[in-house]
Amino acid sequence: MPVWGSARRWEGSKRTRSRTAATDAPAPGWSPAAAGQRSRAAWSVRPLPPPGRAPHRQPTRAASIAERPRRVHCGSAARSERADQGDPMATYVLVHGAYQGGWIWKPVAERLRAAGHRVLAPTLDGCAERHDQVRPGITVATHGQEIAKLLFYEDLDRVMLVGTSSGGMVICKAAELARERIARLFFVDALALMSGERVGDIVKRAAPNDTSSITTGPTRADAEKRLFADLDPDTRAWALARYTPHPVAALEAPVELAGFWSQAWPTTVVRCRRAVNPPEAHQRRTAERLKGDWHELDTGHYPMLSQPEQLTRLLLAPVSGPGFLTGASPRCTVPGEA
Template sequence: MSFYKAISICLLILFIIPQTFAQKDSRQTYVIVHGAWGGGWAFREVDSLLTQKGAQVYRPTLTGQGERVHLASEKVGLYTHILDIVNTILFEDLHEIVLVGHSYGGMVITGVADQIPDRIQKIIYLDAMLPENGESVFSMSGGDESRYQIENGGIIPAWVKGGQAPPKDVPHPLKTWKDPILLQNPKRLEIDSYYILTVEAEKKPEEDGFARHAARAKEKGWKVYQLEADHNAQWSTPVELTEMLFEIGGE
């Protein structure tokens, strides 16, 4: 081997290869948790748009939802869903993630942050529930299960009709709405946290169904964003939502 060739190989090892891995490791990693009745499929377009920007995206489906609907049972509770996401992060060996929760997903990401705060760089609540210790979906909403159509331990969404082909919303495990969240780790409060309130055109922010959760975030000193969209911004305004998620992730 010539002297110059040896020098070239050394330079490759010392400079070029480390820079390549550094660039790979510097990608923003998003873990997106969907809302009730949905599935990871609901964020497919947002995933694609974030990936085009160079981000790495995971959008796991919660037990009993989406393509995992065959696992639905009356035993599926809030902590089943929290562990779905905790284990995704641990088994994929993810670090410094941007954890996003939509709607009911706010319950889940709050529990995840309590269990593994060291893996999370930022938390984004997307028109989501923001619970305090001991609260449940029903306790925050004043909900009564008698208001809903329930079969085999699942809350059936009124907009889903028989014979619809996937992808589609499916019954959501009732127990997940009844279980109170238990928050015991103060380190979750050290994570940079943000709230995105989606407000439909020509409506006032305070009229939105999740306005009080956004107000709670503001009281905590979090930065609160507003996006003109309906509750499912991942479908109605995916480009604008992606830009906002990417902007927050890069702050």
């Protein structure tokens, strides 16, 4: 039989168990490690209290842990509890763009989690690790529905919804479908089309595409030399290994938005100066229509890979103070920002 503590402590515990008619079987959840952590006072023999008086209980470590404030994720009651505790934790949903997957957000997601926030970076239908599911009928609308369903089934509230590249179109549709769950929209070098517009109306390029009946995208050589050109060699190789064509209808079908642009949305627009697409005029239209905050980063189209620290600071700005719970949105300054 293993021995924990001194002989005096063991004998004292036997006498205590005898007085209380307890069995020698350990209680549920009991372990030698936990027993070894108890204080000497908790194991010492105490006289039984006089009749009519409640026994004295020494506070235990388990009790102190149980009394700590719980960190919760969503719902109006949760927001109130967070406000009372001064807990600024937010929920970020990061939506990737064309030829990408949730993988592209990895450097930013790690930083947001390290700051204490909840982060989801889903891969959209037909993309990246879900590329073997690609089929006709995948559109911006179905991708938007997918994100709206994610917010519902994960019971997410006060969501910081972030979209990059063509993911900007997706977050517009998702926000329209899940209005009450959105705290703020972030367009990171992103497209935000009006209802009826097509990507081809905004993005003009002469680069060759590999297009089939269900997917489209730049050739792998073009992706390496143009899309990922500003990344360091190791990051470029890592991204290129994960590059996949995009569902064609999600880039060629006209966007359908019934009421997105007629509503007010707290918004941040981040333009990447070294990227040709989306054009600056298009991104400024987004900021002006939504009365959003405007920021610029001196990098290419993939700031989550080339400047993850700077981009993370921009995403954290609205939750860096009490404004997250009140609806205010403080600005922040990033090195290299205009």
